[in-house]
Structure formats: structure tokens, C-alpha cells
Amino acid sequence: MKIVVQIKLVPDAAQALALAKTLHRVNELANWVSAVAFEQGTPREYELRRHTYAELKAAGLGAQVAQQTIKKVRDAYAALTASIGAGHLGKRGARRRRKATSGAIVFRPDAAHPFDDRCLSWQYDSKTISIWTIAGRMKDLRFACADHQLESLRDYRRGESDLIERDGVFYLLAVCEVPESEQYRPEAFLGVDFGIANIATTSAGYRAAGHQLNRYRKRQIELRRKLQAKNTKSARRRLKSRRRKERRHAANVNHIIAKRIVTEAERTSHGIALENLGGIRQRVRLRKPQRVTIHSWAFRQLAQFIEYKARRAGVPLVYVDPAYTSQECAECHHIDPKNRVDQARFICRSCGVVAHADRNASRNLAARGEVAWIAGRESRVPVAS
Incomplete structure (x- = not known):
């Protein structure tokens, strides 16, 4: 690697x-x-x-x-x-x-x-x-x-x-x-749901809240706006000195989150199931105020950090289709858009289970990860003699 x-x-x-x-x-x-x-x-x-x-x-x-x-x-x-x-x-x-x-x-x-x-x-x-x-x-x-x-x-x-x-x-x-560690056979999978309100939520209960990073980004955007509007020599010098600061801060946060997720998976002999979000910026239609948030969301970087840290630790990792994971009940697997009451709450219309929406989605990702791993690994059925 x-x-x-x-x-x-x-x-x-x-x-x-x-x-x-x-x-x-x-x-x-x-x-x-x-x-x-x-x-x-x-x-x-x-x-x-x-x-x-x-x-x-x-x-x-x-x-x-x-x-x-x-x-x-x-x-x-x-x-x-x-x-x-x-x-x-x-x-x-x-x-x-x-x-x-x-x-x-x-x-x-x-x-x-x-x-x-x-x-x-x-x-x-x-x-x-x-x-x-x-x-x-x-x-x-x-x-x-x-x-x-x-x-x-x-x-x-x-x-x-x-x-x-x-x-x-x-x-x-x-x-x-760097040599990769040999992958172990996972006992189960740790689903990781990416988001904006919560940067990452795992099926084991870990939740990396995004409110601090979002507040930091809003402060940086407002500061850049003021400095650009001022447009004096000192303002331009200040803008130049602050270049890449937000990016470095977000990368540091992603490194911390990725390390914690991989360490938890390794400690419990779990694999990691990540949602394949390729092309999300082209697929998702947003109002203008939301575009800055989605385009500054470094979900791909976080996935890359988790992936390379998992490879170095020998933790199995799979990407799964995230379609309908936010609408599907992790208990009875009933799918309904009305199951997602709001950003944080999930109430199943079929079985009535109440859960945190991101935690429910991460459990669905964990289940899909196990299915993907079983489908992709070599058969262990003995060959008939």
C-alpha cells in the first residue's frame, strides 16, 4: 500500500x-x-x-x-x-x-x-x-x-x-x-453512516457530531466574506495567510474520526461497511443555501482515511449501496419515506420501532456489508470427491 x-x-x-x-x-x-x-x-x-x-x-x-x-x-x-x-x-x-x-x-x-x-x-x-x-x-x-x-x-x-x-x-x-496487514475473518460488520449534522454514525453507537465543524466552517465563510468585501491590502494579506486553514482543520477532524472507527472495528473483530456515495453531488438537488454545505462536506476524504487505516490494520472493508437505508427499518426492513420523521428521528410505520435516524441507517449498512462480504469471499463449501 x-x-x-x-x-x-x-x-x-x-x-x-x-x-x-x-x-x-x-x-x-x-x-x-x-x-x-x-x-x-x-x-x-x-x-x-x-x-x-x-x-x-x-x-x-x-x-x-x-x-x-x-x-x-x-x-x-x-x-x-x-x-x-x-x-x-x-x-x-x-x-x-x-x-x-x-x-x-x-x-x-x-x-x-x-x-x-x-x-x-x-x-x-x-x-x-x-x-x-x-x-x-x-x-x-x-x-x-x-x-x-x-x-x-x-x-x-x-x-x-x-x-x-x-x-x-x-x-x-x-x-x-507500507505492507498491509493480513485481513482477519470478521465476526460481524460495523456500519458507518455519513452525514452533515452527524459526520459519522456507527452501528455500535459511536456518533461524531458535526455541529462544531459546521460552526467553524460558518465562521470561516463569514470571515472570508468580510475580508473580501473590505479588499484592502491588509485584508488580502489576511486572506492569504488563512488559505487552506479550514481544509487542514477538516482533515484533522476526519483523521480522528477514522482512527476511532478503525480502532473500534479492530478491537471487536468487526469489518467496516461504508456507503458508496460516488456522484452524490451530481445526483442530489439542493437549494442554493445548502450547496455550500454539501460541497464543503469532505465525505470522500473521510472514506479514504478509513479505507487506508483499515488496510494497514488488516480490517476488512466493503462499500455498499446506500439506497433507502434512511427509509428502511433495521428491525423489520419495511421501507417507507414517512419512516424518517425528521433529521434525527426514525419511527417505523410497520412495527413501530423508534430509533435515531442515523443509527438506524448505520445498522442497515452493517447488514448490507455482511451480505456483500459473504457474496464476495471465496466459497468454503468442501469440494465433492
């Missing part, structure tokens, strides 16, 4: 200047390669290298850095082609699709750039790296990380690492191939 470990670099003033100039230079040359690729009809990597490699070398890039720049451009065009094929940019003639295909791909001056082991080496004991820059090989560049991150780097780091700059701070994103 691949995970990305983010390592913070701690350069001095001269080293920071060299790193910034290196990023800007390689992205400037990547834009030139991108323009050539666009003019040539986005050729294959070998053909693109034939058109650009000599010029990149003459511009001062090392041999391997030039190769990585060409590969980075080719991968960007491959990703664009895949997005068009998957329909993410709309149909033919759509505005987003026309904008994406009307010109060459442009890289930001501080866009990430990959470095492989020929251009970047790690010294784990001293917590330093040696990296290629346009000013020459830079040695003894310090980095900072937690102990568990250092252990992952030492034992599992593989392939390239991306150098990025965020608000003047440099990071390396290192890919680690």
Missing part, C-alpha cells in the same frame, strides 16, 4: 533561495516543454524527449532533472486526457473542456517537481538530505519530521519524492510502500 509522507525542510537563507530558484527554473522550462508538446500534438514521451532534451541540458538542467521535467509534462497531458475520457470536464463543447484544451498546460512557478534517487539522497541518522539545485548539489539540508515518519522513510520509502513550496515553506512528499 502506498502512502505519502510529508517532510518539512529546514533550510537556511541561502539554501531557501537556491530551492526557490530551482523550483521556478524547472517550472519555467516545464512550461516551455508543455508548449512544444501542445504544438506537436502531445507526442509520446520518447518523441517529446527528442524535441526538448538537448535544449533543457543547454539551459542548465542536469540529465536526470531534464528527464524528470519531460516526464512531468507528459504525465500532465496524460492526466488531462484521462479526465476528458472520464467526463470530469464535461461533454464536447463544454466551457471547462474548451478552456482546458484550448492551450498548453501551464505550471505554477512553485508547482511540485519530482526528484528521484539520482538527484536526491537521504541521511536518516543526521536528518539531512542532499539535493540537486541549479546552483549545484546542495548537501546537509536539514529536515524535520516525527519519529513514526522517520521510521516509515527508513523502512519503506520507494521511488520519487516531490519538492513543493507552500507559503515560503519547503516540503518533500515521499512515497512509501
